[in-house]
Amino acid sequence: MTTHLTITRPDDWHIHLRDGIALQSTVPDVARYFGRSICMPNLVPPVKTTDEAVAYYERIIAARPSASLFEPLMVLYLTDQTDANEIAKAKASGKVQAVKLYPAGATTNSHAGVTSLENVYGVLEQLAAHDMPLLVHGEVTHADIDIFDREKVFIDTILMPLTQRFPNLKIVLEHITTADAVQFVQGAAAHIGATITAHHLLFNRNHMLVGGIRPHYYCLPILKRQTHQQALLAAATSGNPKFFLGTDSAPHAIHAKEAACGCAGSYTAHAAIELYAEAFEQMNALDKLEGFASFYGADFYGLARNNDTITLVKEEWQVPNNYDFGQSVVVPIRAGGTIGWRVL
Numbered sequence: 001m002t003t004h005l006t007i008t009r010p011d012d013w014h015i016h017l018r019d020g021i022a023l024q025s026t027v028p029d030v031a032r033y034f035g036r037s038i039c040m041p042n043l044v045p046p047v048k049t050t051d052e053a054v055a056y057y058e059r060i061i062a063a064r065p066s067a068s069l070f071e072p073l074m075v076l077y078l079t080d081q082t083d084a085n086e087i088a089k090a091k092a093s094g095k096v097q098a099v100k101l102y103p104a105g106a107t108t109n110s111h112a113g114v115t116s117l118e119n120v121y122g123v124l125e126q127l128a129a130h131d132m133p134l135l136v137h138g139e140v141t142h143a144d145i146d147i148f149d150r151e152k153v154f155i156d157t158i159l160m161p162l163t164q165r166f167p168n169l170k171i172v173l174e175h176i177t178t179a180d181a182v183q184f185v186q187g188a189a190a191h192i193g194a195t196i197t198a199h200h201l202l203f204n205r206n207h208m209l210v211g212g213i214r215p216h217y218y219c220l221p222i223l224k225r226q227t228h229q230q231a232l233l234a235a236a237t238s239g240n241p242k243f244f245l246g247t248d249s250a251p252h253a254i255h256a257k258e259a260a261c262g263c264a265g266s267y268t269a270h271a272a273i274e275l276y277a278e279a280f281e282q283m284n285a286l287d288k289l290e291g292f293a294s295f296y297g298a299d300f301y302g303l304a305r306n307n308d309t310i311t312l313v314k315e316e317w318q319v320p321n322n323y324d325f326g327q328s329v330v331v332p333i334r335a336g337g338t339i340g341w342r343v344l
């Protein structure tokens with residue numbers, strides 16, 4: 001039995017650090033052992049320009065613990081009005097690594113997102129020309145499409161045509177949740193990848209809905225049935241470099257989750273690599289964790305891999321009931337329960 005696992009320092013290719021006073025807790029959490037993270041731009045208001053991204057970068061750096069070398073990687077929030085010239089500027093900044101497509105209304109703070117892809121074809125051309133990835137929240141938003149089908153319908157009706165129209169565009173299908181997404185990514189060109197969260201590897205919709213409704217498991221895209229969870233586990237542990245780590249750790253204050261109409265998002269940054277280790281261990285695939293967590297994302301983005309290591313030990317610890325989050329608290333995944341791995 002493996003009791004110590006040393007891997008190259010991992011990166012998180014999809015996280016929500018929020019803004020303002022919340023950075024005081026979210027940044028130290030991600031900086032504990034991640035080398036870099038792709039910082040989602042769905043703030044209020046969103047991060048739409050290079051100047052705004054650089055300003056957000058500085059606020060994150062200001063909240064970084066003094067000894068830390070953690071590096072935030074910035075993302076622009078795509079809107080119907082995004083200027084195609086912004087992409088060259090973003091690339092030249094050296095700080096912006098990607099642009100994020102939120103279909104308008106698909107998820108938290110996405111109302112300013114894109115209403116029709118045709119509105120941003122000019123931007124997508126520039127992204128392909130600058131070899132900058134488009135990150136995609138892959139769900140349709142039509143009221144008549146069932147919430148459990150929204151990822152698959154997005155792939156069939158939006159993503160497939162998009163990859164045909166822009167065959168050279170690098171795309172990350174973020175936080176995939178279905179066997180359909182796994183299949184699509186496996187069959188697509190090498191420059192089409194996907195992130196997978198720890199919670200979609202560890203849980204399915206039963207965890208959210210059986211024996212009472214558990215709002216802290218509610219995230220988007222929503223947890224699916226167990227067969228989809230199994231497909232994600234197989235993909236993440238397959239050693240296929242198209243699949244890499246993106247926690248989608250998405251904190252909301254406790255009152256925004258435990259409510260008649262609760263927000264979407266689960267907090268996992270308190271124990272991200274530890275939770276992934278549990279999932280990989282379940283699959284007898286701890287030897288595949290390093291590629292998924294520390295190599296494939298950097299390779300996909302064309303960035304150097306980190307050159308130091310972290311060590312996980314198999315040691316149980318108790319997760320607090322909540323953590324400070326701005327003026328409130330956030331309830332993390334596994335709150336009050338135990339986690340089987342700890343980072344030294």
Ligand SMILES: NC(=O)N[C@@H](CC(=O)O)C(=O)O
Pocket residue numbers: 016042107108109137218219220221248250251264265266
């Ligand atoms: N995943 C979520 O359920 N929520 C995210 C938004 C997102 O990544 O879609 C958030 O910002 O809260």
Ligand SMILES: [Zn+2]
Pocket residue numbers: 107137174175220221
């Ligand atoms: Zn999303």
Ligand SMILES: [Zn+2]
Pocket residue numbers: 014015016040248249250
């Ligand atoms: Zn997210």
